[in-house]
Amino acid sequence: MTPHPKPPLLSVRNLSIRFRTGDGMVHAVNDVSFDITRGQKLAVVGESGSGKSQIALSIMGLLARNAQAEGEILFDGSNLLKLPTSELNNIRAREIGIIFQDPMSSLNPYMTIERQLGEIVELHEGASRSTARKRALEVMDAVRIPDARNRLKSYAHEFSGGMRQRVVIAMALMCQPKLILADEPTTALDVTVQAQIMQLLDDIQRDLGTSIVLITHDLGLVAGFCEDTLVLYGGRIMEQAPTLEIFEKPGHPYTRGLLRAVPNIGDPAAKLLAIPGSPPNQRRAIASCPFHPRCVDAVTDCAEKLPQLDGGNSKRACLRPVEELT
Amino acid sequence: MEARKRLNSRAFADDAAEEMVTSRSFWADARLRFFRNRMAVFSLFMLFCLFLFALFGHLLAQWNYEEIDWSVLGKVKTEGGPSLSNGHYFGVDELGRDLYARVVQGTRTSLLVGFVAGPAAVILGAILGALSGYFGGRLDQTVLGFYTIWISIPYIIFFVVWQAFFGRSLGQMILVIILVNWTAGLLIVRGQVMMLKNREFVDAARLLGMSDMAIIFKHLMPNILWVIVIYTSLVIPEVIMAESLVSFLGVGIQEPNTSWGALISEGARTMTFGTTWQLMFPAMFFVIAQVSLFYIGDGLRDALDPKER
Amino acid sequence: MLNYTLRRLFTVIPILLVLIIFSFYLMRLAPGGPFTSERPLPAAVMANVLERYGLDEPLHVQLWTYIKNIVFHFDFGPSFSQKDRTVNDVIAQGFPVTLTYGFWSAVFVLVCGVPLGVIAALRHNSFWDYTMTGLAIFSQIFPNFVLAPLMVLLFTLSWGLLPGGGWNGGQWQYVIMPAVALGTSYMAGVARLTRGSMLEVLGSPFIRTARAKGLPERTIIIRHALKPALLPTLTYMGPVFVYMITGSVFIDVFFSTGGIGQDFIDGAYSRDYSILLGLAILYSVLTFTLTLLLDLLYAWIDPKVRSNM
Numbered sequence: 001m002t003p004h005p006k007p008p009l010l011s012v013r014n015l016s017i018r019f020r021t022g023d024g025m026v027h028a029v030n031d032v033s034f035d036i037t038r039g040q041k042l043a044v045v046g047e048s049g050s051g052k053s054q055i056a057l058s059i060m061g062l063l064a065r066n067a068q069a070e071g072e073i074l075f076d077g078s079n080l081l082k083l084p085t086s087e088l089n090n091i092r093a094r095e096i097g098i099i100f101q102d103p104m105s106s107l108n109p110y111m112t113i114e115r116q117l118g119e120i121v122e123l124h125e126g127a128s129r130s131t132a133r134k135r136a137l138e139v140m141d142a143v144r145i146p147d148a149r150n151r152l153k154s155y156a157h158e159f160s161g162g163m164r165q166r167v168v169i170a171m172a173l174m175c176q177p178k179l180i181l182a183d184e185p186t187t188a189l190d191v192t193v194q195a196q197i198m199q200l201l202d203d204i205q206r207d208l209g210t211s212i213v214l215i216t217h218d219l220g221l222v223a224g225f226c227e228d229t230l231v232l233y234g235g236r237i238m239e240q241a242p243t244l245e246i247f248e249k250p251g252h253p254y255t256r257g258l259l260r261a262v263p264n265i266g267d268p269a270a271k272l273l274a275i276p277g278s279p280p281n282q283r284r285a286i287a288s289c290p291f292h293p294r295c296v297d298a299v300t301d302c303a304e305k306l307p308q309l310d311g312g313n314s315k316r317a318c319l320r321p322v323e324e325l326t
Numbered sequence: 327m328e329a330r331k332r333l334n335s336r337a338f339a340d341d342a343a344e345e346m347v348t349s350r351s352f353w354a355d356a357r358l359r360f361f362r363n364r365m366a367v368f369s370l371f372m373l374f375c376l377f378l379f380a381l382f383g384h385l386l387a388q389w390n391y392e393e394i395d396w397s398v399l400g401k402v403k404t405e406g407g408p409s410l411s412n413g414h415y416f417g418v419d420e421l422g423r424d425l426y427a428r429v430v431q432g433t434r435t436s437l438l439v440g441f442v443a444g445p446a447a448v449i450l451g452a453i454l455g456a457l458s459g460y461f462g463g464r465l466d467q468t469v470l471g472f473y474t475i476w477i478s479i480p481y482i483i484f485f486v487v488w489q490a491f492f493g494r495s496l497g498q499m500i501l502v503i504i505l506v507n508w509t510a511g512l513l514i515v516r517g518q519v520m521m522l523k524n525r526e527f528v529d530a531a532r533l534l535g536m537s538d539m540a541i542i543f544k545h546l547m548p549n550i551l552w553v554i555v556i557y558t559s560l561v562i563p564e565v566i567m568a569e570s571l572v573s574f575l576g577v578g579i580q581e582p583n584t585s586w587g588a589l590i591s592e593g594a595r596t597m598t599f600g601t602t603w604q605l606m607f608p609a610m611f612f613v614i615a616q617v618s619l620f621y622i623g624d625g626l627r628d629a630l631d632p633k634e635r
Numbered sequence: 636m637l638n639y640t641l642r643r644l645f646t647v648i649p650i651l652l653v654l655i656i657f658s659f660y661l662m663r664l665a666p667g668g669p670f671t672s673e674r675p676l677p678a679a680v681m682a683n684v685l686e687r688y689g690l691d692e693p694l695h696v697q698l699w700t701y702i703k704n705i706v707f708h709f710d711f712g713p714s715f716s717q718k719d720r721t722v723n724d725v726i727a728q729g730f731p732v733t734l735t736y737g738f739w740s741a742v743f744v745l746v747c748g749v750p751l752g753v754i755a756a757l758r759h760n761s762f763w764d765y766t767m768t769g770l771a772i773f774s775q776i777f778p779n780f781v782l783a784p785l786m787v788l789l790f791t792l793s794w795g796l797l798p799g800g801g802w803n804g805g806q807w808q809y810v811i812m813p814a815v816a817l818g819t820s821y822m823a824g825v826a827r828l829t830r831g832s833m834l835e836v837l838g839s840p841f842i843r844t845a846r847a848k849g850l851p852e853r854t855i856i857i858r859h860a861l862k863p864a865l866l867p868t869l870t871y872m873g874p875v876f877v878y879m880i881t882g883s884v885f886i887d888v889f890f891s892t893g894g895i896g897q898d899f900i901d902g903a904y905s906r907d908y909s910i911l912l913g914l915a916i917l918y919s920v921l922t923f924t925l926t927l928l929l930d931l932l933y934a935w936i937d938p939k940v941r942s943n944m
Contacts, residue, residue, distance in 0.1 A: 110936075480922050
């Protein structure tokens with residue numbers, strides 16, 4: 001008997017995002033679909049420009065003014081893309097929290113940490129100032145900011161990089177949302193702090209049952225953290241599978257290339273291989289595999305047909321069968 | 327060996343410095359960008375017309391700017407208005423002098439002051455800035471100290487006091503304007519020089535035994551010329567404005583010579599009597615000049631400033 | 636904070652001293668004085684007059700007496716050109732006038748400039764935005780000495796709405812035009828600057844964070860965007876105050892408000908050393924005080940600057 005599938009918490013259906021720019025349209029995200037269930041940890045992996053951050057922004061309704069999003073983002077039965085801002089505001093932070101990548105510039109330099117945390121619960125739960133302060137203190141303790149009580153009145157510039165990132169995470173936790181979008185939460189930090197932050201996110205997920213979407217370019221980060229991984233290239237999903245499988249038998253030439261480019265501590269002698277070529281020009285909508293110009297396994301067909309995302313538990317978008325890949 | 331010889335040649339230092347300015351055809355690009363800006367080009371044309379007017383306008387005048395037309399004196403309000411028949415195209419002023427000729431003279435003075443004193447002030451500031459940025463140390467401190475004191479003095483006050491005591495000649499005016507404005511552009515040139523002096527081409531030139539002055543003026547200055555050009559374009563309208571304001575206050579250019587500010591001042595004093603042309607004509611010229619200079623400055627900034635590109 | 640204030644006050648003292656000494660010698664060394672007229676006074680009378688005002692002593696002694704009197708008695712000495720009036724009298728009479736409309740002018744600059752800039756930024760590329768940009772260019776081109784006559788031409792001579800000059804104890808009709816004429820160009824500058832920094836702030840990541848919190852737009856602007864957007868405006872207000880103070884000289888003269896500007900210009904005409912020096916010191920002190928206050932205000936608002944002090 002197969003287990004009854006859990007209903008998805010958030011369902012992204014055929015999402016496409018385009019930007020109107022001075023020299024034409026830029027297709028940042030093309031026909032992306034995926035689900036997140038309750039308590040799931042999903043990684044969205046891709047190099048810069050693959051459209052991964054734009055997906056997170058479109059879920060929050062924070063796309064830039066010149067962006068157009070098509071498709072559906074279903075949450076609690078409503079399509080977030082169609083929701084007016086006033087209703088979206090009830091979901092932001094309360095139901096879906098977001099952690100931005102640059103903690104320095106994501107915090108208001110002119111407000112105390114207490115006010116920046118407190119205003120969230122004041123807004124969504126009608127909390128009083130003192131309740132808000134108490135809540136801020138709890139959450140700051142939860143994200144392990146030492147001496148939280150005395151730091152409530154501090155400003156962002158008085159924190160170290162790692163502490164700032166904890167404040168940003170605290171901000172996302174204030175209302176205990178069902179889903180947290182973590183957009184490169186550790187990029188700006190050094191390695192030891194990175195590990196601490198990832199541990200923190202892991203604990204939060206376990207304690208609160210929050211679903212987490214981890215957006216990153218760093219496959220190494222994903223390995224120990226997410227059950228499922230989604231590989232994005234040129235705004236399209238290349239491969240979507242349980243993380244273990246991605247690492248053990250990657251089904252897409254791009255994923256394979258990415259893995260070869262990750263340094264391996266166990267085998268320092270192993271060669272690091274960069275993927276030749278550069279990311280695709282997204283000025284025009286393409287009707288071929290976006291990766292084919294850089295793909296070692298490309299055949300003539302690759303330049304002419306758009307591969308569909310196929311498969312059961314692990315899906316891949318490649319015209320060539322797995323066995324034939326180098 | 328060959329490579330090192332090349333690196334040690336003066337030609338290399340020259341080339342390297344040259345490269346920063348020209349190899350990317352910096353000025354050609356900038357010229358292209360400037361001439362694509364229609365407002366700036368039109369303004370340049372207007373300014374050119376103003377210069378033509380200042381240089382050759384007197385040829386059309388029927389009267390000299392000092393000459394009093396006795397036939398309209400005393401009935402300026404009724405008969406002194408602009409008219410083609412009696413040769414006073416712009417009418418006459420309070421004393422019955424031909425306003426057209428006076429506007430030509432005023433345009434001369436104001437443009438002269440603006441285009442001599444403005445660039446001179448910026449260049450003075452640029453030289454001081456370059457020296458203090460290049461040598462640093464005590465010289466730098468002294469210059470900066472002076473700078474701090476200078477910019478905290480309300481300049482009109484200084485201007486008026488100076489003018490009141492040292493006469494009202496054109497030369498004096500230009501001198502005091504340079505004294506008041508030398509701080510423009512000083513800081514930015516100093517900053518640029520401090521940044522550039524650590525580049526390889528400066529080291530190369532120094533290794534070759536080039537003197538500091540040669541390095542500053544042959545190698546550094548060409549690379550910051552764009553800053554100087556932008557600042558000059560900003561300072562010129564300011565200088566014209568300052569001259570006009572001081573002349574308006576009555577301590578500027580001495581009669582019978584005149585400037586836009588002095589003419590506007592006279593016009594403003596007499597407009598209560600209904601002779602509004604005495605205000606409108608000089609004001610119009612002043613405004614045209616300011617508009618043109620504004621858009622030219624804007625265009626230059628767009629064309630030259632790397633940040634604006 | 637207190638430390639900083641004191642340090643700043645101490646740097647003002649040498650600047651003021653330099654200013655006094657410089658102006659003092661500048662005036663005394665220049666040819667001519669308050670008692671040189673076309674018909675020279677008999678030598679005996681002249682000596683008498685000079686002795687009465689202490690002008691017969693060596694220059695450095697005079698300078699010393701002058702500074703001593705200011706520091707210990709707050710006495711700027713007698714006026715040379717106006718009989719039975721001291722410089723203190725002149726200041727006591729004129730300064731309140733200048734300060735009154737100067738204050739209203741500053742209010743006008745902020746109360747109109749800031750909202751205009753904010754609205755233009757929020758309605759980016761709309762009618763309001765273009766109106767404001769137009770206004771900014773307009774006011775850059777029409778400085779107060781062109782704007783003031785034009786205003787009088789319209790509001791007084793054509794429509795008869797407002798008095799074209801005078802003070803009348805500071806009745807509001809008499810204050811409006813001086814305040815507006817003095818402030819307009821700075822108002823536009825403030826609006827333009829506010830617009831620019833508001834646009835920049837609205838595009839910054841921490842505003843995106845605020846949006847991600849679900850805050851309504853109004854709260855985002857008032858609570859999160861306004862303060863950082865206004866900080867550059869605040870820095871700009873320093874030079875604005877300086878220019879407004881010097882600009883007031885012109886306003887006093889043109890609108891005959893009876894403010895100190897008129898006395899200053901009269902002093903320049905009659906070479907009245909003590910009035911010129913006294914007022915120059917007053918203008919400078921005013922400048923320093925206002926800039927210091929602004930800096931302190933800035934530090935009070937910006938936590939980063941505050942913690943560095």
